[in-house]
Amino acid sequence: MEQASLCDLNEPLIDHAEGQFFLSEAFKIIMEEVLSNGTDVKQKVCEWKEPEELALLLDLGVRETGEPRDKLLQRVRDVAKYSIKTSHPHFFNQQYGGVDYHSLAGRFLTEALNTNLFTYEVAPVFVLMENEVLRALRQLVGWTEGDGIFCPGGSTSNMYAMNLARYQCFPEVKSKGVWALPRLSIFTSPESHYSVKKGAAFLGIGLDNVIFVKVDDRGRLIPEDLDEKIELSKSQGAVPFLVSCISGTTVQGVFDPLDHIADICDKHKLWMHVDACWGGSVLFSKKHRHLMKGVDRANSVAWNPHKMLVAGLQCSALLLKDTTNLLKQCHSANATYLFQQDKFYDVNLDIGDKSVQCSRKVDCLKLWLMWKAVGSVGLEERVDKAFIHARYLVEQMKKREGFQLLSMVAPVIKERMMKQGTMMVGYQPLGNKVNFFRATVFSPLLSQKDMDFFLDEIERLGKDL
Amino acid sequence: MEQASLCDLNEPLIDHAEGQFFLSEAFKIIMEEVLSNGTDVKQKVCEWKEPEELALLLDLGVRETGEPRDKLLQRVRDVAKYSIKTSHPHFFNQQYGGVDYHSLAGRFLTEALNTNLFTYEVAPVFVLMENEVLRALRQLVGWTEGDGIFCPGGSTSNMYAMNLARYQCFPEVKSKGVWALPRLSIFTSPESHYSVKKGAAFLGIGLDNVIFVKVDDRGRLIPEDLDEKIELSKSQGAVPFLVSCISGTTVQGVFDPLDHIADICDKHKLWMHVDACWGGSVLFSKKHRHLMKGVDRANSVAWNPHKMLVAGLQCSALLLKDTTNLLKQCHSANATYLFQQDKFYDVNLDIGDKSVQCSRKVDCLKLWLMWKAVGSVGLEERVDKAFIHARYLVEQMKKREGFQLLSMVAPVIKERMMKQGTMMVGYQPLGNKVNFFRATVFSPLLSQKDMDFFLDEIERLGKDL
Ligand SMILES: Cc1ncc(COP(=O)(O)O)c(C=O)c1O
Numbered sequence: 001m002e003q004a005s006l007c008d009l010n011e012p013l014i015d016h017a018e019g020q021f022f023l024s025e026a027f028k029i030i031m032e033e034v035l036s037n038g039t040d041v042k043q044k045v046c047e048w049k050e051p052e053e054l055a056l057l058l059d060l061g062v063r064e065t066g067e068p069r070d071k072l073l074q075r076v077r078d079v080a081k082y083s084i085k086t087s088h089p090h091f092f093n094q095q096y097g098g099v100d101y102h103s104l105a106g107r108f109l110t111e112a113l114n115t116n117l118f119t120y121e122v123a124p125v126f127v128l129m130e131n132e133v134l135r136a137l138r139q140l141v142g143w144t145e146g147d148g149i150f151c152p153g154g155s156t157s158n159m160y161a162m163n164l165a166r167y168q169c170f171p172e173v174k175s176k177g178v179w180a181l182p183r184l185s186i187f188t189s190p191e192s193h194y195s196v197k198k199g200a201a202f203l204g205i206g207l208d209n210v211i212f213v214k215v216d217d218r219g220r221l222i223p224e225d226l227d228e229k230i231e232l233s234k235s236q237g238a239v240p241f242l243v244s245c246i247s248g249t250t251v252q253g254v255f256d257p258l259d260h261i262a263d264i265c266d267k268h269k270l271w272m273h274v275d276a277c278w279g280g281s282v283l284f285s286k287k288h289r290h291l292m293k294g295v296d297r298a299n300s301v302a303w304n305p306h307k308m309l310v311a312g313l314q315c316s317a318l319l320l321k322d323t324t325n326l327l328k329q330c331h332s333a334n335a336t337y338l339f340q341q342d343k344f345y346d347v348n349l350d351i352g353d354k355s356v357q358c359s360r361k362v363d364c365l366k367l368w369l370m371w372k373a374v375g376s377v378g379l380e381e382r383v384d385k386a387f388i389h390a391r392y393l394v395e396q397m398k399k400r401e402g403f404q405l406l407s408m409v410a411p412v413i414k415e416r417m418m419k420q421g422t423m424m425v426g427y428q429p430l431g432n433k434v435n436f437f438r439a440t441v442f443s444p445l446l447s448q449k450d451m452d453f454f455l456d457e458i459e460r461l462g463k464d465l
Numbered sequence: 466m467e468q469a470s471l472c473d474l475n476e477p478l479i480d481h482a483e484g485q486f487f488l489s490e491a492f493k494i495i496m497e498e499v500l501s502n503g504t505d506v507k508q509k510v511c512e513w514k515e516p517e518e519l520a521l522l523l524d525l526g527v528r529e530t531g532e533p534r535d536k537l538l539q540r541v542r543d544v545a546k547y548s549i550k551t552s553h554p555h556f557f558n559q560q561y562g563g564v565d566y567h568s569l570a571g572r573f574l575t576e577a578l579n580t581n582l583f584t585y586e587v588a589p590v591f592v593l594m595e596n597e598v599l600r601a602l603r604q605l606v607g608w609t610e611g612d613g614i615f616c617p618g619g620s621t622s623n624m625y626a627m628n629l630a631r632y633q634c635f636p637e638v639k640s641k642g643v644w645a646l647p648r649l650s651i652f653t654s655p656e657s658h659y660s661v662k663k664g665a666a667f668l669g670i671g672l673d674n675v676i677f678v679k680v681d682d683r684g685r686l687i688p689e690d691l692d693e694k695i696e697l698s699k700s701q702g703a704v705p706f707l708v709s710c711i712s713g714t715t716v717q718g719v720f721d722p723l724d725h726i727a728d729i730c731d732k733h734k735l736w737m738h739v740d741a742c743w744g745g746s747v748l749f750s751k752k753h754r755h756l757m758k759g760v761d762r763a764n765s766v767a768w769n770p771h772k773m774l775v776a777g778l779q780c781s782a783l784l785l786k787d788t789t790n791l792l793k794q795c796h797s798a799n800a801t802y803l804f805q806q807d808k809f810y811d812v813n814l815d816i817g818d819k820s821v822q823c824s825r826k827v828d829c830l831k832l833w834l835m836w837k838a839v840g841s842v843g844l845e846e847r848v849d850k851a852f853i854h855a856r857y858l859v860e861q862m863k864k865r866e867g868f869q870l871l872s873m874v875a876p877v878i879k880e881r882m883m884k885q886g887t888m889m890v891g892y893q894p895l896g897n898k899v900n901f902f903r904a905t906v907f908s909p910l911l912s913q914k915d916m917d918f919f920l921d922e923i924e925r926l927g928k929d930l
């Protein structure tokens with residue numbers, strides 16, 4: 001047995017020529033199906049199939065033996081065909097529609113290089129690049145110094161902030177756990193993203209210790225109520241440690257009044273975190289950055305370039321004002337197999353121990369290449385245009401007879417649009433109101449006619465209801 | 466102002482023709498630099514530069530204005546040039562060397578489709594595909610039912626297991642936090658991956674509550690000592706809840722005796738987690754799967770196809786035996802904007818709430834496509850060959866005069882190999898022994914002559930020391 005296989009030992013199991021040919025063919029299919037047809041307004045956004053039917057069509061089961069090239073290429077085509085075209089101009093469904101080709105080139109390069117952001121040794125280019133991108137993002141926040149890291153999503157960035165805030169108040173939590181601490185409390189708006197709750201549960205703080213502060217009629221956190229809730233929590237024996245503010249709520253895009261919140265955080269000496277996952281990109285815009293006035297007073301900011309900037313999933317930066325190496329102290333485990341101290345270069349470049357991950361994907365290259373390609377000015381233009389589209393949409397809706405922002409019939413319209421494949425937009429209830437459509441319109445692929453299409457199409461799909 | 470920009474509102478900000486041309490050119494560079502030159506034994510593994518020099522060469526700073534196409538393509542080339550060639554046959558440095566072209570095609574397609582694994586609505590293909598891949602992996606573990614999810618890395622998978630184990634014992638932790646619980650304790654081998662410690666710290670359990678169990682002279686956890694340590698911990702007032710065993714330790718590739726550990730877990734009713742991030746792939750091999758005998762008795766298994774199977778970063782599966790929807794109950798936040806209950810399809814397909822992430826990358830397609838391409842038999846062959854290479858290396862080392870597994874001179878040899886760019890391999894101390902080299906030799910690109918090269922090169926680089 002062993003003898004037999006020994007003959008092959010001088011040959012690798014991978015045939016580069018065949019592999020590279022396959023990859024080239026797959027690339028052509030991607031270009032055609034995903035990037036050309038997939039962004040063509042005359043084509044469908046989705047090719048709806050019921051789950052059972054789709055499973056059959058895709059023949060998903062894996063088997064003992066492999067398949068020939070042509071069959072595999074057909075599989076690539078099928079996956080593309082039945083997947084949602086998130087770059088299609090009529091995909092208004094979520095905060096990651098659209099495509100940027102420079103970013104995409106960066107993503108392909110990232111995948112091909114397949115490296116890991118833990119040491120300078122294995123990721124020399126990306127250690128320096130992440131550093132630079134974080135610096136540039138911090139500069140937009142208004143910080144000349146600081147720290148930061150890219151995380152696998154904004155939820156993780158928000159969690160990191162929570163863990164850092166906790167560690168700064170009570171460093172003993174790392175060794176002794178939460179038992180060594182008084183009961184902690186976190187303050188946020190009821191409009192904040194659910195990751196605040198998920199984070200509190202995951203970190204052992206508990207949902208009950210996330211306290212919702214009142215919002216005004218536009219959905220902005222009320223600083224006076226924050227102050228009161230903090231006092232109340234203290235009087236109930238808890239130790240407030242974190243306020244998680246929000247710049248750009250998930251559903252309505254509301255910006256909390258950061259400056260006023262900062263005053264309250266100062267008064268009570270609390271960690272101020274800004275979840276700017278969705279809204280952070282307004283910092284590129286001279287016209288709209290006032291929405292985040294006071295952000296420089298925060299301790300941490302979470303910002304997802306994979307949302308408004310279309311950098312591609314995943315791309316989320318956690319930015320810190322801290323200059324004391326808190327991130328590393330809080331998360332480090334000092335593994336000797338990666339972070340040897342007797343290396344021949346500056347081991348401060350081995351940033352991996354700042355993360356609670358071990359393998360960490362390179363998420364900075366795509367953003368960097370896109371930024372190099374269009375400049376800060378180009379990104380500003382995208383943000384400004386998104387605001388114009390949004391305003392236009394609201395104005396037009398007001399003008400159209402019978403068109404309401406809130407709609408009882410959203411689920412039906414949604415089903416129709418998906419089955420016809422003409423458009424995708426999310427709906428949801430808001431507070432105790434009925435369902436409404438939440439259209440995200442920031443993609444740089446959009447033009448005004450897509451706004452008109454959106455309105456016409458909702459009318460068309462719902463006209464008999 | 467607003468008037469001026471309104472003129473452009475009928476045009477998108479992205480030029481598809483130019484973008485697609487750029488992407489095609491970038492693809493050519495990737496093919497040439499990363500996949501052809503980067504895997505050519507006659508070329509260097511790395512082009513070492515000191516950090517200051519590299520930063521200058523790359524001109525990393527982002528600016529106000531964008532750059533022309535040619536300059537950007539040169540940047541793509543530079544990033545490729547100065548990055549480590551992790552697919553090079555002489556990259557023995559970490560557990561993710563090598564390349565599989567089918568997987569890479571899957572990764573390009575994933576990036577182009579840029580979707581998010583939270584609902585069937587936006588990821589119909591991938592919801593079903595992840596399901597199928599998890600099923601197939603569970604089958605190799607020996608489970609006909611169960612649950613699971615792909616996580617951004619094995620560290621996260623290990624953390625999830627910890628959170629699930631805790632939640633199963635004490636569901637009140639989710640709302641009340643750790644304060645409502647008795648002090649918990651976790652048991653693992655001192656050879657286990659540092660993510661167990663990082664996880665305990667992050668989840669508020671604390672490093673001190675991770676108890677190291679003795680290992681035998683081969684590094685395998687000793688079940689009798691586990692039993693004693695559990696009793697001791699109880700007598701000290703803690704509540705043991707989790708044993709984190711390991712199949713394939715990071716440094717030496719040791720497999721804990723799962724069957725015996727399962728007996729102890731049964732006796733004390735503890736959650737048994739198997740960190741098979743590195744070793745899990747032996748389950749494909751009829752010859753080596755005995756190393757994980759007893760794995761089917763575990764409650765959870767973490768398995769990283771991005772390691773031994775070369776699926777590409779990131780690809781880590783958490784597999785669960787549970788059939789009670791524990792994962793979703795533990796992690797859900799029931800956000801109404803994503804997980805509406807009045808949808809027109811089976812909302813059980815909206816798997817996003819099983820995760821503590823919100824956006825979640827599609828990590829299954831690359832593994833699925835590779836698996837379809839080579840079949841289980843092809844993956845088995847890769848695993849078997851890796852074992853043969855490893856054994857050959859050890860045998861040859863014993864034969865070579867003056868060649869020692871442990872070496873005082875590792876840091877010097879390492880520096881020389883990096884600066885000459887001929888090879889990359891990690892080194893580290895082990896226990897109280899001095900540094901040794903840890904060569905990972907599982908890549909399907911490797912052949913026996915690469916093993917010989919490894920030995921010759923270490924000799925050459927160290928001959929004057
Ligand atoms: C305001 C806000 N914060 C955080 C997140 C979470 O980011 P991610 O999806 O990257 O985890 C979202 C996602 O929708 C969000 O809208």
Ligand SMILES: Cc1ncc(COP(=O)(O)O)c(C=O)c1O
Pocket residue numbers: 357358359360560617618619620621657658660711713714715740741742743769781
């Ligand atoms: C045994 C073991 N478990 C877990 C991990 C962590 O996996 P990841 O790097 O994907 O976080 C590693 C990584 O080296 C490992 O070797």
